[in-house]
Amino acid sequence: MKLWIVGARGSIATTLAAGVLAAQRGLAPLEALLTETEAFVGLGLAALPAIDIGGCDLAPGTLAQSAHAALAGVGTFPVAMIDALMPDLERIAITRGVLRGGGAAIDALAGDQRAATASGTAREVVDRLVTDIRAFAQDEPTVVVNLASTEPTPAAALADWDGAALRRAVDDDDPRIPSSCLYALAAIEAGCPHANFTPSAGASLPAIVELARAAGVPLAGRDGKTGETLLKTALAPMFPIRALTVEGWYGTNILGNTDGLVLADPDNKASKITSKKGVLEGILGYAPEGDVRIDYFKPLADHKVAWNFIQFRGWGGHRMRMQFTWEGTDSVLAAPLVLDIARLALLAQRRGESGPIGALGLFFKTPEGSSEMNLYKQYDALLRWTSGRSAAG
Numbered sequence: 001m002k003l004w005i006v007g008a009r010g011s012i013a014t015t016l017a018a019g020v021l022a023a024q025r026g027l028a029p030l031e032a033l034l035t036e037t038e039a040f041v042g043l044g045l046a047a048l049p050a051i052d053i054g055g056c057d058l059a060p061g062t063l064a065q066s067a068h069a070a071l072a073g074v075g076t077f078p079v080a081m082i083d084a085l086m087p088d089l090e091r092i093a094i095t096r097g098v099l100r101g102g103g104a105a106i107d108a109l110a111g112d113q114r115a116a117t118a119s120g121t122a123r124e125v126v127d128r129l130v131t132d133i134r135a136f137a138q139d140e141p142t143v144v145v146n147l148a149s150t151e152p153t154p155a156a157a158l159a160d161w162d163g164a165a166l167r168r169a170v171d172d173d174d175p176r177i178p179s180s181c182l183y184a185l186a187a188i189e190a191g192c193p194h195a196n197f198t199p200s201a202g203a204s205l206p207a208i209v210e211l212a213r214a215a216g217v218p219l220a221g222r223d224g225k226t227g228e229t230l231l232k233t234a235l236a237p238m239f240p241i242r243a244l245t246v247e248g249w250y251g252t253n254i255l256g257n258t259d260g261l262v263l264a265d266p267d268n269k270a271s272k273i274t275s276k277k278g279v280l281e282g283i284l285g286y287a288p289e290g291d292v293r294i295d296y297f298k299p300l301a302d303h304k305v306a307w308n309f310i311q312f313r314g315w316g317g318h319r320m321r322m323q324f325t326w327e328g329t330d331s332v333l334a335a336p337l338v339l340d341i342a343r344l345a346l347l348a349q350r351r352g353e354s355g356p357i358g359a360l361g362l363f364f365k366t367p368e369g370s371s372e373m374n375l376y377k378q379y380d381a382l383l384r385w386t387s388g389r390s391a392a393g
């Protein structure tokens with residue numbers, strides 16, 4: 001299996017690459033993979049750890065040039081192990097990505113690469129990406145995974161386009177098309193499944209769904225469910241099962257990685273908050289009072305702390321409260337999920353499925369192709385799908 005990663009020099013991508021390379025050298029086990037558990041044996045999923053990683057980022061280069069910076073201060077891997085992997089990281093060539101519709105925060109990340117990544121018309125950019133993806137894939141099973149920074153919400157008008165209108169807009173070089181949409185279009189044109197681990201909406205536009213279905217390409221998305229939201233979707237189903245009414249649910253997150261820095265921009269943050277907020281109503285059937293906050297707190301680096309406060313009502317209207325604190329390391333939680341999603345997206349392609357694969361909703365905050373938010377029901381739906389029964393029934 002090959003992964004062509006958008007945002008290949010970022011924290012999740014580098015953590016994923018280092019973990020895969022370490023496993024290939026026998027330095028560390030591949031752990032925390034759902035697709036390695038009993039229920040998934042016998043599905044003929046792509047072999048581990050024989051995984052090739054490539055992709056693009058705002059600055060081209062090799063992963064060796066950014067590995068220390070991306071993993072600095074996190075302590076996921078010992079420095080000696082990263083050093084031992086340097087020759088392998090040196091061989092992972094990252095091509096130039098595309099800068100469009102990322103807002104001021106992503107423009108700032110691009111730094112001196114800004115002009116180079118923003119150059120070319122939309123059609124030229126898609127053609128270049130398709131060439132890069134095909135050159136990497138060499139006709140082997142390949143998934144395009146978006147692990148790039150979160151974009152602001154795209155212009156509402158894009159949601160009204162059908163596939164033909166999107167193609168016209170690409171040919172007309174419409175500046176409203178964000179890079180997340182161009183990456184998804186390139187994956188479709190290259191015939192590769194596309195997984196969107198980010199909250200960016202460009203790969204979820206109805207036009208992209210239509211074109212993916214027409215081309216027989218599976219889509220998986222959106223916004224990986226790794227931390228606070230994972231816990232929420234596990235805990236929230238308890239309240240209706242005891243007929244307890246949730247009056248309020250407030251959550252606040254602090255994180256110190258580059259993702260957190262980009263999310264400090266209100267435009268980029270809005271995409272993430274929308275994605276995080278949808279889950280409770282989907283599980284409880286009503287929206288409790290409350291808010292979800294995200295703040296950048298540099299000292300935490302890639303670690304995240306989320307504190308949630310829940311007020312609920314029971315017998316006689318009596319009010320009770322609970323709180324939890326989640327302390328997770330974002331990229332460590334995300335890396336295995338990316339492999340699980342990619343292996344299952346390739347299974348979907350082998351089975352001839354296309355468009356949003358709802359059975360993969362378990363992995364996402366905003367599951368596409370499914371309205372189910374309850375973690376346990378999502379897991380059941382995935383098991384039904386893998387065993388060849390319909391995800392819905």
Ligand SMILES: NC(=O)c1ccc[n+]([C@@H]2O[C@H](COP(=O)([O-])OP(=O)(O)OC[C@H]3O[C@@H](n4cnc5c(N)ncnc54)[C@H](O)[C@@H]3O)[C@@H](O)[C@H]2O)c1
Nearest residue numbers: 007009010011012057097148149150198224226258259330
């Ligand atoms: N870590 C988690 O648990 C988690 C969970 C859900 C979603 N996500 C999302 O996954 C994404 C990646 O997270 P991360 O922590 O690795 O972020 P990161 O900031 O470390 O990495 C993002 C990378 O994308 C690159 N990039 C930005 N715009 C690009 C573009 N247009 N084209 C190509 N490359 C581009 C950046 O240069 C950077 O190297 C974010 O959108 C984040 O919100 C993360």
